[in-house]
Amino acid sequence: MCLQSGGFPILKNSQRFPSLLDAKILRGLPPATQAEFVDSCSLRVFKRSSIILHQGEPTDRMYLIAEGRVEVSYVSEAGHHSIIYHAMPGQILGTVETLSERPCAGTCTALSNTTLLFCRRPELLEKMQSPIVLRNFAADLHDVLRHDNRYKSVDQFFSAEQKICAYLEKLSDIRGVFSESQGYLADVVGCSRQTVNKELGRLRETGIIEMTKFGIEIRDTEALRSRLSELDRSRSQSSSSCA
Template sequence: MKNSLAFPHLLDASLLADLSDDQKITFLDACALRRFASPTEILSQGEPCPGLYLVAQGQVEVSYVDAQGNLSVVHISTPGDVLGDVEALSENLCAANCTAQANTSVLFCATPLIYTHLQSPVFVRNLAGIYYDRLMRDNVAKSVSQFYSVDQRLCIYLSQLTSEHRPQIRASQSSLAAIIGCSRQTVNRKLGELRDEAVIQIGKGMITVLDRKALDERIENAVLDV
């Protein structure tokens, strides 16, 4: 089955915004589909990047290892997110590790194919928009890590990675703790509080936001208290 038919939601991906339907379909169907039944590293920090990946389903964990060997989970990419584009176009080595989680599918677009689409000003604009969103995300993350409590950081993170149309996030307590910067026990306690208040539901490796309004109100009240 063609990628555009198997993953129709990708027609709405920010990378393809405002392109014609034919251009969207052409891009998706030209990509190589890669499926992963178990966690698999698709990009390795410090290694060459052969092209970009568009997350089709599941999640990809982005992590960074510093010179002392400390590993930090910096982001969890979800369907529609793009990975490896900056390194592929700049011919720099990968700035982070990208690990596809179990039951994840991605579309791979080799660097030469990316250049064919760069002939479209709209495609170039969309890539720039993705870079801008990353800058804003990094700015927010820096502010949150510096000025907000663990409870506030957790709520903001859950809000950022879910939506009304995609209320679930596949994440372990350990990965959440790594991103938020606290112990697994603390995350477990905070998640339990949100569950008891019926804000979220916790399953095996899965968190579902049940009451987005309540989650957003917790964030707004936390911001007002800062």
């Protein structure tokens, strides 16, 4: 631990964010190596929402989320804006682009009150010499592919009500709170605010969610998933009746 000029201690990254030692990219490494990895990264704090990676532009650094959330979005050639997901603490961003020296596949926006660690390309290449880190990076890519495949199916086959339930869980933070507006949720799902309000009303009446000053709080995650399954069964029965 170092001291500032006034005698106050300066905590290392691993001391300030001990939960990062359990990040996927560090799994299987000796504790001392995990701490060294985290401590070697630089730190940035975002009090307001700020873009950290721009779609179509190069980057030379990998980000590791310490606190807060990062919105990952994509704009199609036709100009359609899609919110892909919210990255949470412990997740990494920009790794593929940094290693491949290819432009960013999407835009990453650090939401307000988010803290990020980052390391530049030379340091990242050095860290990737470890077979364990390389394996963890490949595992992270695999998780991203599974996630993308699942939500491509959600977007293509789910009803608006099902999408609301799915994205409500997906975009909530580690406390189970969705802190964005209902209009934001409507944009993600691709439906009207009236449809969102109607489904949220049902979820609130059954005690699955609660409206708080912090946002929409999921009180019962299992019940939310059951609601999603119930909607799926109802939709399947309707399709069978029509057939």
